[in-house]
Amino acid sequence: MMPHLKPIIEHIRETDNFLVLSHVSPDGDALGSMLAMGELLAALGKRVTLFNESGIPSRFSWLAPKREILTALPENEPDTIIVLDCGSAERTGEVIRPWLASKTVINIDHHLGNPKFGTMNWIEERSSSVGEMVGILSRKLGVPMVGLLGEYVYLALISDTGDFCFNNTRPETLEMAAEILRLGLLPGPFHEQKQSTGTLNQLQMRGEVLRQASLHAGGRVTLIAFTRELFERTGTGPEDTEGLVNTVLYVRGVQVAVSLREEDKGIKFSLRSKGSVNVQAVAALFGGGGHRNAAGGTLEVPMGEAKATLIRAVTEELDRA
Ligand SMILES: [Mn+2]
Structure with missing residues (x-):
């Protein structure tokens, strides 16, 4: 076996x-x-x-x-x-x-x-x-x-x-x-x-990110973003972003959630999907990896360009499915 x-x-x-x-x-x-x-x-x-x-x-x-x-x-x-x-x-x-x-x-x-x-x-x-x-x-x-x-x-x-x-x-x-x-x-x-391991700072930072969540691809994709400015202002860090990408799949009709995080080397991205939508294939386009419903990687470009690139790639994957 x-x-x-x-x-x-x-x-x-x-x-x-x-x-x-x-x-x-x-x-x-x-x-x-x-x-x-x-x-x-x-x-x-x-x-x-x-x-x-x-x-x-x-x-x-x-x-x-x-x-x-x-x-x-x-x-x-x-x-x-x-x-x-x-x-x-x-x-x-x-x-x-x-x-x-x-x-x-x-x-x-x-x-x-x-x-x-x-x-x-x-x-x-x-x-x-x-x-x-x-x-x-x-x-x-x-x-x-x-x-x-x-x-x-x-x-x-x-x-x-x-x-x-x-x-x-x-x-x-x-x-x-x-x-x-x-x-x-x-x-x-x-x-x-x-x-129960969080702090009020983390909760409020997450609240701010969620308030700015946006919809794309005709309501099939949600996107959230964590900037270094946000981490500095709220006294939080990259490790405090964990799991929030799963939360935004909550929106009705959404099939893919995209989370972006500004780092020294570029933008780290995490993708989550529902059902048969394969986000591992999207991550692999940019040298990343993972599983069908959860994948990620890094893009060495500024935040605005990372957003546009990933929304385009995810939309193409959705249109193919
Ligand atoms: Mn594992």
Whole structure:
């Protein structure tokens, strides 16, 4: 059923010293799958180091992981690097990249078009999240998803499925969630912790962005934009934009939401779509990536030009569908 899984399981059983990492600017799946993999390997008695070039974003500070997450190269060199939720080798960041060429790399991911940059690759495009894949590994390796391991897998599941609302929520996903609840996780307190992490500044900044949301393509596209001026004026930052793009799909008749964010290198864009509209194809036009209903990338142009370019590309995709 999963031919790529067997050698990975054998390698994990036979090896001792691991470095586990996930993509820069981590989301709930990147953090959840990495922390879960850390717990899983520790439960197997392995030495494990966690690494994420960006560290933990402030909205996840409630996680307070007991295992340290390094942002610089560790002194102790691992035998094997497990790369999680990275659609390409570039997503691992700058710091660790030289090591990817010289060590055994296990690439576990669910992004469309992952180029299989690992020594071993397990890519499941249909999997809700990489956390779900780590959960499958836990089962195969005989480690029950109790305590922190269960919490971290659950965080990954709810993050990438939009709290089990997106189409990537499969029966297998809910069965894994059910397994974790049976083993003791309480969803109420967990969701409260996850959701109540904001500040008034963030709320007001988001309000301002929503007030300026605009409709395009005959009401099929909504667009929101975050400028550096706005961040400076409201005492907020790029990490405070998370999730707002999903909110603007709320408008009746809208099929695609576009979110733009001004950064040093240009404009970072996020796209969300409903149903069969493929925004991954749009992101790929500009060197970006992602999934059918959630994708993104960067445009090295000013804000006004980024708006026009993306509205045109998204409209063409909608007209084709
Ligand atoms: Mn993911």
